Amino acid sequence: MASLHTFCRRELFQACWEILLDEDFVSAYRHGIILKCADGITRRVFPRIFTYSADYPEKVLIATIKDMGLCPCPRCLTPKKLFSDLGLLQDMKSRLNNLRTYTMTKVIEARDFIYRCGNTVDGVKVDHSLGGGSWVPTLNQFATKLGPLGLNPFRMLVIDFMHECELGTWKSLFMHLIRLLYALPRGSKLVASLDSRFRQVPTFGNGVIRTFANNTSEMKRLAARGFEDILQVFSAYLFSAFDPLTVVITSLSIRAMARTG
C-alpha cells in the first residue's frame, strides 16, 4: 500500500509537469517566440531550462528514480556501495562514465505490466523491465517532451549547496557539536564562550556576513543564509589555532564527521 501511495505521488508530480510543458511551451521551445524587447527591437526568444534547483526528495521526483535506492544519484548510476570512494580520482571518472540516460521503452514496458496486466507497482515484472539504475515506472515528462529537443533532464539537476550542505549536513553537524559541547565538563560555559565569539564577529562585505545578534548555539530564527554565515565564520577565522575551544570543536568535528561519514 505504501509503495502504491509513493507511485501515485510520483504520477501526480509528473502529471503537473505534463500540464506545464504543454503544446504552447513545447512549440515555443522548438520555434521560439517573437518578443518586442525593451530596446524596441523585435527578437526571437527561445525558452530554455538550464538548471532546476531542488532538494534531494524533489530531485528524486524530477529524475523519476527511487528515493535512496541502490543507485540514489539523480545524475549518475554510481551504486551506493561505491559512495565511500567519494573524492578519489577513479570515483570522478566512473561518475562521468556512468551518467544517467533515459530509456523510455523500458518505462513504457513496466507501465504496461501495471496498467494492462494488473501487476503491483513494485512487483518483480515491473522491476525486471526497468532494469538496474533505481528507475521508477513513471514517465519522465522532461525527457518525454523536451528530451527530443535536446534537454538532458538529469544534467539540469545541479548540486544545490544551500539545500544539500548548508541546510542539510551542516545544520545537523552544528547541532550535534553544540550538544557535544554541552555534554563536556563546564559545557554551558563553553557554549556561552562560543556564542560570545560569534557575537564579536563584525559584519563582512556588503551583507555577506551579518552580525550574530542572537546566541548562535540556540539557532533561533535561522534561515539558510544564517547557516551559511555560521559555516563561513566557523571555517574562516573564528577559531584561531592552539586555542582550547578550537581543539575541542575540531576534535569533536572530526569524530562526528567520521561517525556520520
Ligand SMILES: [Zn+2]
Ligand atoms: Zn552522481
